[in-house]
Amino acid sequence: MTDTDTFESPVYYDDDANRDYIDDKTVAVLGYGSQGHAHAQNLADSGVDVIVGLREDSSSWGAAEDDGLRVATPVEAAAEADVVSMLVPDTVQPDVFEDVREELDAGDTLQFAHGFNIHYNQIQPPEDVDVTMIAPKSPGHLVRRNYENGEGTPGLLAVYQDATGDAKAEALAYAHAIGCTDAGVVETSFREETETDLFGEQAVLCGGISALVKAGYETLVDAGYSREMAYFECLNEMKLIVDLMYEGGIGAMWDSVSDTAEYGGLTRGDDVVDDAVRERMDEILEGVQDGTFAREWIAENQAGRPSYTQLRTAEKNHDIEAVGEDLRGLFAWDDGTESEEQEAEEASRVGMRE
Ligand SMILES: NC(=O)C1=CN([C@@H]2O[C@H](COP(=O)(O)OP(=O)(O)OC[C@H]3O[C@@H](n4cnc5c(N)ncnc54)[C@H](OP(=O)(O)O)[C@@H]3O)[C@@H](O)[C@H]2O)C=CC1
Ligand SMILES: CC[C@](O)(C(C)=O)C(=O)O
Numbered sequence: 001m002t003d004t005d006t007f008e009s010p011v012y013y014d015d016d017a018n019r020d021y022i023d024d025k026t027v028a029v030l031g032y033g034s035q036g037h038a039h040a041q042n043l044a045d046s047g048v049d050v051i052v053g054l055r056e057d058s059s060s061w062g063a064a065e066d067d068g069l070r071v072a073t074p075v076e077a078a079a080e081a082d083v084v085s086m087l088v089p090d091t092v093q094p095d096v097f098e099d100v101r102e103e104l105d106a107g108d109t110l111q112f113a114h115g116f117n118i119h120y121n122q123i124q125p126p127e128d129v130d131v132t133m134i135a136p137k138s139p140g141h142l143v144r145r146n147y148e149n150g151e152g153t154p155g156l157l158a159v160y161q162d163a164t165g166d167a168k169a170e171a172l173a174y175a176h177a178i179g180c181t182d183a184g185v186v187e188t189s190f191r192e193e194t195e196t197d198l199f200g201e202q203a204v205l206c207g208g209i210s211a212l213v214k215a216g217y218e219t220l221v222d223a224g225y226s227r228e229m230a231y232f233e234c235l236n237e238m239k240l241i242v243d244l245m246y247e248g249g250i251g252a253m254w255d256s257v258s259d260t261a262e263y264g265g266l267t268r269g270d271d272v273v274d275d276a277v278r279e280r281m282d283e284i285l286e287g288v289q290d291g292t293f294a295r296e297w298i299a300e301n302q303a304g305r306p307s308y309t310q311l312r313t314a315e316k317n318h319d320i321e322a323v324g325e326d327l328r329g330l331f332a333w334d335d336g337t338e339s340e341e342q343e344a345e346e347a348s349r350v351g352m353r354e
């Protein structure tokens, strides 16, 4: 039994949520990408009235309809809704918000899955609406898969504006309906969610880990080892190691690997992530906190994403991707016959990247 009294932040579970706050409402889910498809389908399967908001020429329109959901333009969806869930990409949210602003009636809710546009002042909501966040701590495709498996996904809850007095209760009910209170919802602020999320994805989860994998791979290949050996050692086994940490903490990983690996890792790990790396992590965090990263990302989008496009191409063309594609085709668990669900997931992920 977990002693939640020792937690620094309040954590809420299924029993803390009262579904009455969402069950008779209509939720407009704007966007049907990674988070949008998961929230919309989970809400609908939980019995909540959902309408998906997409632009008329949207490539996701057909997918949402095929999944049995009502679809309309963002303005039409928001006009019908009591809760508007802003699940289009962060960079387009300010424009979409301006489109739907007039449809937000007093007492409605503007709901986010990430605090970027509120925290960095790119969206200024009317004072008479609730502004809340339920941010699953997971890619959207797993939010859906976990719901279907009955496992739930951990999430964060924040209230930026409580015009009705019910903002938190409604957010908790929403979290319940998408499966987050099943796993636990941690209460936070828009500032804390935004800054930790951006730092985490840049320095550790997405940027840090992929740079570490590529650096390890390049070190081995440059030293004359085979690309296949380097791939298995630095990328494939990463999942197995992270799974152990996920299930039982770093200790479970040390328990499972050999004493040789444990001693080698304990003595050499800090040589890789040394004081210089920690200083650069501090710099990355400062850039998030003082808005430097946000300004850079907004300007990059306004300029048509020139650096982003170039970086994406270089990443796609890295040698580890080519060897990985060949090797994964040979894995026992990948017999080339993807299930319909896997195919749909892959198609949607690829669609979102393009
Ligand atoms: N990705 C994730 O797992 C996580 C995301 N978040 C947050 O969730 C939010 C949504 O992110 P994510 O799910 O990645 O978004 P996606 O990039 O997956 O969203 C794509 C969807 O948005 C639609 N869309 C794009 N541009 C517009 C537009 N101008 N007008 C209307 N619809 C548009 C697309 O439709 P179309 O076919 O028209 O392009 C598509 O349906 C963000 O705030 C993000 O930070 C939070 C936690 C994790
Ligand atoms: C780690 C990346 C993420 O923050 C996430 C899936 O939580 C995102 O913005 O996609």
Ligand SMILES: [Mg+2]
Pocket: 137, 138, 197, 201
């Ligand atoms: Mg995140």
Ligand SMILES: [Mg+2]
Pocket: 114, 197, 198, 201
């Ligand atoms: Mg993020």
